[in-house]
Amino acid sequence: MLAALKSTGAARVLDLGCGEGKLLQALLREKQFTEIAGLDVSHRALEIARDRLHYDRLPPAQKERLRLLHGSLIYRDQRLAGFDAAAVVEVIEHLDAARLAAFERVLFACAQPKHIVITTPNREYNVKWETLPAGKFRHCDHRFEWTRAEFHSWANGVAARFGYNVRFLPVGPEDPAVGSPTQMGVFERIK
Numbered sequence: 185m186l187a188a189l190k191s192t193g194a195a196r197v198l199d200l201g202c203g204e205g206k207l208l209q210a211l212l213r214e215k216q217f218t219e220i221a222g223l224d225v226s227h228r229a230l231e232i233a234r235d236r237l238h239y240d241r242l243p244p245a246q247k248e249r250l251r252l253l254h255g256s257l258i259y260r261d262q263r264l265a266g267f268d269a270a271a272v273v274e275v276i277e278h279l280d281a282a283r284l285a286a287f288e289r290v291l292f293a294c295a296q297p298k299h300i301v302i303t304t305p306n307r308e309y310n311v312k313w314e315t316l317p318a319g320k321f322r323h324c325d326h327r328f329e330w331t332r333a334e335f336h337s338w339a340n341g342v343a344a345r346f347g348y349n350v351r352f353l354p355v356g357p358e359d360p361a362v363g364s365p366t367q368m369g370v371f372e373r374i375k
């Protein structure tokens with residue numbers, strides 16, 4: 185994820201559904217990123233992120249680079265405008281299918297960063313985990329887990345509707361039959 189974001193050349197980045205701040209921590213270590221904002225709907229997750237990043241003890245120059253925002257990805261949010269790139273890591277599968285369209289508008293039509301990197305589980309890979317009963321999701325809060333074909337079809341549709349190109353990358357070890365555990369779509373705004 186970090187490599188994908190770096191390769192976009194972005195300076196101002198969003199981590200949407202940042203959770204406990206693992207990616208934010210990695211982003212802070214990279215000088216390339218001059219402005220970093222993490223957003224999550226969970227107050228608790230943001231508190232943990234704050235602790236993990238030692239936010240209160242950061243030197244002023246570091247503190248200025250980072251913002252933690254409380255908000256939901258299904259409501260338009262002006263604070264998300266003006267960024268070069270956005271990461272949405274393992275978040276879309278937590279949204280009700282009916283809310284996905286709202287999320288698409290918030291990110292691709294309103295926030296409109298030049299690059300958007302989205303990851304989600306690859307359901308086909310679940311057969312590789314012997315401890316996961318057949319037909320079960322990896323996490324009880326997942327509303328869906330998509331096959332590669334399902335993710336590609338959604339991502340291609342979104343790209344076409346909102347004026348982006350998209351390419352797909354594997355995340356983790358790739359199995360010839362079922363692909364990689366996680367799938368990634370890298371979107372680039374056309375205009």
Ligand code: SAH
Pocket residue numbers: 200201202203204206223224225226229255256257258272273274275278279
């Ligand atoms: N990106 C993090 C967390 C993934 S877990 C990581 O990779 O570690 C999914 C996260 O999405 C949770 O922190 C959850 O609070 C957040 N989330 C779920 N629905 C959301 C919404 N509507 N708006 C913003 N964040 C949301």
